[in-house]
Amino acid sequence: NIYSSMALTGISGILLGFLSTLVSHLLGMKASIYDMVLISIIAGILSAIVMLLFTFIIAFLSFRKGWDPDNTTAPLITLIGDMVTLPFLFLSFLVIQGLSILAKQSLFIASLLTILIVPAIYPRKEREVYARIMRESLPILSVCGILGTVSGFVLTTRIEGFISVPGLLILIPPFLEDGGAIGSILASRLSSALHLGHLEYEKFASRSVLRLFALSHTLSIFVFSLVAVFGYASAFLLGIRTLPFPCILLASVMAGELLTLIVNLVTYYVAIRSFKIGMDPDNVTIPIITSTVDLMGSMCFVGILVLLGMV
Incomplete structure (x- = not known):
């Protein structure tokens, strides 16, 4: 391994x-x-x-x-x-x-x-394990690499706006990291539930899954509010130009909630689909989620900033 x-x-x-x-x-x-x-x-x-x-x-x-x-x-x-x-x-x-x-x-x-x-x-048995991991993970990581690269491309499309308000750049790493963390928690819980037989292959999410979705949204309000607080405080202490705190808080929470909605849906259907076709969700779900967060998180963050006229 x-x-x-x-x-x-x-x-x-x-x-x-x-x-x-x-x-x-x-x-x-x-x-x-x-x-x-x-x-x-x-x-x-x-x-x-x-x-x-x-x-x-x-x-x-x-x-x-x-x-x-x-x-x-x-x-x-x-x-x-x-x-x-x-x-x-x-x-x-x-x-x-x-x-x-x-x-x-x-x-x-x-x-x-x-x-x-x-x-x-390698001995034959270890080669088989290696081959399975590579067979399941490499295509996924390749797609993830493409998504991550596109994420960087999305950010560069508004680089002038970020340069004019450099304090916004401080928000991007924790915003994407916390979005990935929320998605990873949900992915791990769904994967465990599938392995233990507590979750069935259902086209539409069950009540227990919907409760997890609701918890993710509740958690994201708290988490992305903290991202705004620490991002603004860091910019203030470093003397970096940034937006007023209410604007940063609104943008962070709105983009975070939108990202959480996307992550919930992607996590659920990727976990269900991968398990249904015989793949280990642990090898599939989290890499896809982290890359989805990189791409969609960048798009949500930039999109909300543009929608609110902040960049």
Whole structure:
């Protein structure tokens, strides 16, 4: 499982490198394919190492303390992922910029060979587990990578507005992270219910699922209000230009509620559909939700700001 996670990270890094290079060229920006791929791979692997460590720690602690892992593990892991990924991206950028073209090409080829060769020396049983994880997760992560790249593209369409009010940029990471956390909690609970037989394959959500939806919306009001409070406070303390607090609060809660509605529907139908066709929802639902949040969260946030005339 650990090597599968690393291999998925490496392959996803290659895909994201290609996608980010393509989008950069479409936006008229210069970008080297070797730079983008290697930065993505290195940052992804470093982040994966940290996240695997924290995943084990959080899982064991939640079990020992009697906490519900559906309510703790997924949101904490998404939080840690957001916290470590950006610093590792900057670190990877600094490392890659100091390498020669030959070194970059050699490192790129070595990464490809490692991903392709190592599974071949595994025992047969472990290869089967690896193959199943890759078969179920790789297509999903590929789609997620595309959604994440489109999310970045959406934000760049209003970059002038964000630059004129830079305090809004502070809101974006916690807004997307908390949206992903709310979706991950729901995804974990639905996955557990499906595995335990407490949830049937129903086209329309049952009352118990609707109660979970209602709880998600209630939680999102509180969470996205806090996002507005801390975002405004951070901008104020740093002396960064931002909007009046009532405007930020209104935009954050409205966009958050709209995002929660979308996430609830996507989470439910993805979990049900994946389980129905014999796929493990744990390998499918959370990656799709986090990527959906990146894309739809950006669209909801930008859309509400435009609707309210704030950018």
